[in-house]
Amino acid sequence: xxxFNAQQxxxxxxxxxxxxxxxxxxxxxxPEVLFRHRVPTGADQGYAHMLEQLAQLVQHMEDAAxxxxxxxxxxxxxxxxxxxxLMKNCNTTVLNGKPLRADLVQRLGMQVALAxxxxxxxxxxxxxxxxxQQFPEAKVVFGIILGTGVGGGLVVNGHVIEGFHxxxxxxxxxxxxxxxxxxxxxxxxxxxxxxxxxxxxxxxYAAQSGQALSLKEIVGRAASGDDAVATQTVHRLTSxxxxxxxxxxxxxxxxxxxxxxxxxxxxxxxxxxxxNVSKYVFDHQFEAPVVKPLLGDSAxxxxxxxxxx
Ligand SMILES: [Zn+2]
Numbered sequence: 017x018x019x020f021n022a023q024q025x026x027x028x029x030x031x032x033x034x035x036x037x038x039x040x041x042x043x044x045x046x047p048e049v050l051f052r053h054r055v056p057t058g059a060d061q062g063y064a065h066m067l068e069q070l071a072q073l074v075q076h077m078e079d080a081a082x083x084x085x086x087x088x089x090x091x092x093x094x095x096x097x098x099x100x101x102l103m104k105n106c107n108t109t110v111l112n113g114k115p116l117r118a119d120l121v122q123r124l125g126m127q128v129a130l131a132x133x134x135x136x137x138x139x140x141x142x143x144x145x146x147x148x149q150q151f152p153e154a155k156v157v158f159g160i161i162l163g164t165g166v167g168g169g170l171v172v173n174g175h176v177i178e179g180f181h182x183x184x185x186x187x188x189x190x191x192x193x194x195x196x197x198x199x200x201x202x203x204x205x206x207x208x209x210x211x212x213x214x215x216x217x218x219x220x221y222a223a224q225s226g227q228a229l230s231l232k233e234i235v236g237r238a239a240s241g242d243d244a245v246a247t248q249t250v251h252r253l254t255s256x257x258x259x260x261x262x263x264x265x266x267x268x269x270x271x272x273x274x275x276x277x278x279x280x281x282x283x284x285x286x287x288x289x290x291x292n293v294s295k296y297v298f299d300h301q302f303e304a305p306v307v308k309p310l311l312g313d314s315a316x317x318x319x320x321x322x323x324x325x
Pocket of ligand 1: 189201203209
């Protein structure tokens, strides 16, 4: 028998590009999954349809729990502009310019806490994942998504830092190198994302070798050591990773850095990449742990739930 409890349960939703996932956790202290359900996002059918999908998911959650929560945490692509409540920088582009939070409050009849998906990742790994389990004393956590894009989220003393503009932690759009980078969707050229993200690595490899390979194939070839361009692609990544991360360390000096996303699986980042941070960081001493996450694909929806903890 599932003991749902309106006072203790945490409701979280991960609004992704293809699916929307909802979860009900028993409590912040005991995050057992009591209910989990997914619906298609249907972004190609427009914003109003997406709101309906969200409403339908929440109805499923209510049917399972026997009550409708007073508040729900939702992880989204992009950012909510604090002053206007409008969405921006979303790769699910129908969201851009929309007052998502206000629309959901009205449609769902609940309080709604929104945060970027990288922020939810950082919060989940802090409260439940690798930080809680291996570095419970950590105060400042920087969670990085290094995948098809480059994002980041900041958690201080267990709580999300949103920032004045809602972009705290968005190191993916720090300037890195115009010569080595490419035009970015954000309007600049040479952002971290245009050099460190998976598609950027694939683009670099293809330009150097004349061969289009997936990131996985490139990393495999680099590991086996018989493809000089693949090896060069990974060394270039670790070098720019060191340069890019050192800028964050000099400002924030986090206690732990957690790296999620497909590029985050590259083992050399944690050796050569970390050594390269030391090369660029102030006084050349960088000893903070840089680690892989523990929660896998569930981090987003768990982090969303903890937004209302
Ligand atoms: Zn950018």
